[in-house]
Amino acid sequence: MKKALNLLLFLLLFQFAQSQSLNTRWLNQLNLGMEAYAVNDYFTALKHFTDASNLVPTDTTAYIYLIDCAYKTQNAPELFKSLDKLLILGHESARNYYLAIQACVDIEKDYQKAVQYAEAAKQKFAGDPQIRMADIMLYYKYGDFEAAKARLLPFIEQFPNDKRALNILIAITLDIKKDYPEAIKLLELAQQRFPNDPEFPKKEVNIYIETRQMEAAEKKFRRLIELNPDDAKHYYNLSLIMHNKGDYEQSVALASKAIELNPGFLEAIFNVGTFYYHRGLQYNQALTLMTPYQYTYQAQGREIEDAAKSYLEAAKPYFEKAIQLNTNELGAFENLNTINVLLNNIAETRQLTDPYFTDLENEEKHKVYPDYELLSFDFFYPEQQNYLSKGQQGQLKVKISNTSDNQLRNLQIRLFQPFVNPMLSFKQSYPIDSLAAKSDTTLSIPFEYLLNNPATVGMEKTEGARNLVRFFITGPDQKYTDLKEVALVMGKAQVLASGNRQYFSETIDIDFTPNARAKNLLLVIGINNYKHWPKLTNAVSDAQFVKKVLLQKYEVETENVFELYDSHATKNNMINELIKIKGELSPQDNLIIYYAGHGDYNPITDEGAWIPYDAERNADNQYLDNTTLLNFLNALDTRHTFLIADACFSGSLFVNDDEMTYKPNNDKIKSRWGFTSGNMEYVADGAQGEGSPFAQYLVEALKENQREYIAVTELISYVKFKVRNSAVQTPIGRPLKISGNEGGEFLLYSR
Template sequence: MTRIFLLSIATFLLSLSTLFAQDAKQDPELQAKWHVHMDKAELLYQEENYEEALYSFVEAIRVIPTDTTAYIYGANCAFVLNDFGLVQDFANDFQGYFKYLSPDIAMLLTQIDELEYLGKVQEMVETDVDQALVLLDSAAEKYPARAIEFSKFKLNIFFQEQRIEEAVALLENLVETYPEEVDFKYNLALILHQSDDLEGAVSLYEQCLDVDPNYFNALYNLGIINYNTAVGLLNEMNQLTDEAFQAEGNALRKQSLDHFLKAKPYFEKTAELNTEDNDAIESLNSTVLQLANLRQLGTAFGEDEIVATNRSSVDDLKEAENSIEEVANDGEGIDALKNSEESIAAITAEEEVVEAVEETPKAQGQSKLLVSNLRFEYPEGAQELEKGGKGFIKFRVDNFGTGVAEEPTVKLFSVIETPGLVFDKNVVIENLEAMQGVEVSLEVSYTDSQVATRGFKAIKTDVNSFKLMIADKSLSQSDILSFDLNLSDKPSAAEEDFAMDLDIDVMEAPKYYLLMISVDEYTEWTPLDNAVKDAQDVRDMLTRHYTFEDENVFELYNEEVTASNIRKVILELKEKIQPTDNLLIYYSGHGYYDKAFEEGFWVPVNGSADLSATDTYISNETILKYVKMLDTQHTFLIADACFSGSLFAHGHRGASYADEAELFKSRWGLTSGFLQYVSDGEAGTNSPFAKALMTYLRVNRKDKMLVTQLIQYVKETVYNNTDGQMPMGDRLRNVGDEGGEFVFRKRPEPQI
């Protein structure tokens, strides 16, 4: 978000502040303290570290309440952090001190007035949305230089209220008005994409790349549009009858091939930009694999450039193998395409067959090959092929011609390549004299090795269709016949060990998991009164009124809260939780901030009272590692502890106005304060933070509540009802957030 108060007025502000620092000049000790806080705050502000800068500006105001500079820059920090209630507090205090002292202050008050508009809008959204929108229009007209910020706020309101048509109309206007603002183009493209207006979405994604050629999400989504189109064509080809396949299959194959070729460079670019993005890497590997298969499938239609095409297939298969080798852990990628080695060998053999045909004269008479009784035999008693199992393709080949069928070669094609499925695509059988036949059996195995399928995006299909034909050296060939293979989707034992790496094709209703960690009775630290009660009250609120089931609640209290026990429960969650599930982690207890190392900690029950013994605490870095290793759709971390603010990201990515916040992974945090001490509340009650949290959870009437709505209420309520306690809520840093939001789902109210 663009800063409101430009650094060009910094000199004016600093000189102005001296007019109101008379008390400091009379007290050298106060003046020294003020300079310590201000010097640190200004450095942090220049580094755009707004959370810590805000803390230092507030400390400077406490030392000298008449300090102009700290108010102005503090308000700007609060604005960047979307804490509009705090912005308004700064504005009110500022005007109370200074509005009668100088006409030059009018310039600053105008900018403060802009912030007040947003503060008023934030409050009004809860009671009168339409009036809030009118107020935003008025603000944009009054302050045209800030119109873009007011427009973004308006978009957020439209999406929160599900007023999508109005959001689209506003975005269309903004795209035209601000052609260099790539986020507007992207979010409009995203809406069109979700509405299946692919042509419009592609145009806007490409416009994003015109502005920023490395815009990751636009690159990836352009790849996905082409990838999904190609897969749709594959599934259409998969459903064709034998007769229709011979008539229409090659046209569909070429169209699918074309879209995979278009998708490939987009995935290559995204994999290059972010080598740790599994979706980009899996999409690229799967694209390369399907390209190889489609080129091989071309031989079923008598493509003229068989040799050249097959060589491309070999290159593509080797390219996918190399790609997997680069990204898999411990060198596992070396074997990732082992199931395709037979394909490579067969393609090479086929080239030799084609070359031999060119040199060998035709035998006397003409062969005529016919395939009959084609079927697949599963393991005894089975109706499908499971991972780790094998079956057999069986059929009869007869030569009803007048000449010998020399080196008849069975050609087996899968319409959609399935990682882990191993079979010979080209098998030479014995020569067949005229009117001679033979029974043929070909083994098919479905490997249970995780390495064989890791790193690939599964393609969901109702039918696994295979095509079979036979041709000899005279180029006499049978008709193309097909059979369907039923593959089990049950994971093997090897895959269950790597469940977090598997691609989920069908979105099931997500489960909501809850991890409660709380300590009152410390062995060395001062006991707390309400930490455990707060956690249990929050747990009860969530399980009674929201979709958190009792069997998905994990709890550690008092003597159970040790570093080893927390690690154990995290590992237990890692085994149980699925990538589509959501997790809320709640901690209440002591916290500590080591200023020398700028590191925050949770204090377990047995944490040492010696503040230098931080190895007995749990660092915020460790906590963030735990969050990162849990493969969830959404994770929300709540910490009611002192000095928890160092968990958050510094700086913000462009805002996303997607219709469905749940579609994109998110990692959010909410803490009861920044780098400060926080209140535990009176014994037997709740802390101010827990009270505000439960109040909003209780009064909420929306079936789906966004985490940002909860955060905003808690921040404003706690700050307004405590002595300067400032909760912080934002995305967690470097743990896999993709721009979505945790959504609380209410249970249906009981019917009376």
């Protein structure tokens, strides 16, 4: 008996000790979870609360926190599991149901399941604001905006200071209904209720900008600065408005204030540099609009040159800072390279002309009549051409006469460009050793239009300045002839009508409009023989067929085609080709890009990518992802960009359907369109030698067009219809997710 009592006492003590140990461990896990939760480390908190619930399955505290952590970490299974545990334990709360509904909507995208939870919650917690809000969000998320609005209006009336409800109503009115007047009323109401919240005036100012109400936008930005005087973005945005109004000084001052508040504000730094840069270009280009007489004998010529130099020098440090902040800032590199070339040209021109054209106040004192004169000059292009193409040479032939009775020695023909074109190569000085008395001589001076080369890649192609060369003749006696000029035509697209040159004299405020005609550039990429990926059969031939029909039937010239096939189509080469193309483009030109090859999809970043020739499997950093591609396209200043991709998983390149607006057949307005062989899906390569279904019908549409042009949307409609009826894939054609799309449409003109 005594032994039995001792055994029972031992067991009771052991059980008590075990209970105390369990309780201590449970409390420890709970405290660790609380600590992690307090610092927003929800993943760690989730682990500790899970351990706590496993130790004491009947404790409701751990489950309540588990639901919250699971929602914040997007762990829907854990959330529903914890909610079920609480229901079994008889613990129900409106917040838990609210989070469950949100998890169905935001994480699982399960509308029916969300409705079930919402109905159960409304029965148990009728009138609870959290449940009512979850019900509203349910209708809003799944597109029943009228039902959401019908529930929002009484909710806002009952809870007028519920900011989230007001935001949803504004979103429906502004983003869905596009009812700008009503949205402005709601935003004004929101600003009355929340006067210190800058989000509402931000939304209102966006409406004014979109509807081109710049005066109202300016007032609202000034209000935003009052609300938050240390927010650099408000000063920057206001600077854009002032630039739009033409108040450049205030625009620069505001952008400079933004930089003062945020020294790393890349956009503001780039824009201030761009303002100075464009003003410098404007003055520099103006020199080509002056007559040689104005340039040499009027002070205005040097004043304009000085202004150009001053603005260009002011721009340099801003672009240098932009590059320091972002080494991939392609535009800053190009502008800085262009500035250095222009400044160097100004310095060389001054060095060349200053010994002769210096006394600008007294023309008669300045002008000297030497014993030699320039009788005639003309520029000779290659046979049967009236322009220079890349890689070609032309000759400037100058006829000089010795009018004296003496032999002349050591004459020089000196040449310079008022606005430098780095693609034009020529010597700046040509000697004439001797010229007999009363005799003439003709000198041929070669000029070459250079091919793309390392010296010119990374130069911005500046529009508006003619390819003008000026020259004069000097002798050892410091006498010289008048300044003459010749305008060279470089490339077919730059042929200008005769007699359309305009000079200016009294003003230095120049409004210059380029006269060059547009050209179509084409980048073609096709990859069959991948190094690490399965080989394709038709990508290269498809790309070449597309190129062939564009060259034969449409206004695409061979000199404007860029190509990469198989081993040449590496990621670096793709990017380098885009950089080269940027140097060739002018704002009125069009760009077509055709890619045929593998594509891939990253479910974590939710975006597709092109696979270069040498990219390895599962090596995302070696792919040309859609974000990088779109960033490069965003940097290209074209009238129209048309991207065609015959690759898997290209759907994330586009804007949403509800953002898609354009004016059919209006190619005067800028556009940025894309056309892909499929959405976020695999697409067919096709049988060997037959081409992919997408490429087959694309070429067919281009070939069969009998009209003066084919519009992008016509091309898209034809190919989509054909492919849908012959392959299990859905081609997509929409505007791209980049800036610059103003609602126009690219028209590809036939020859």
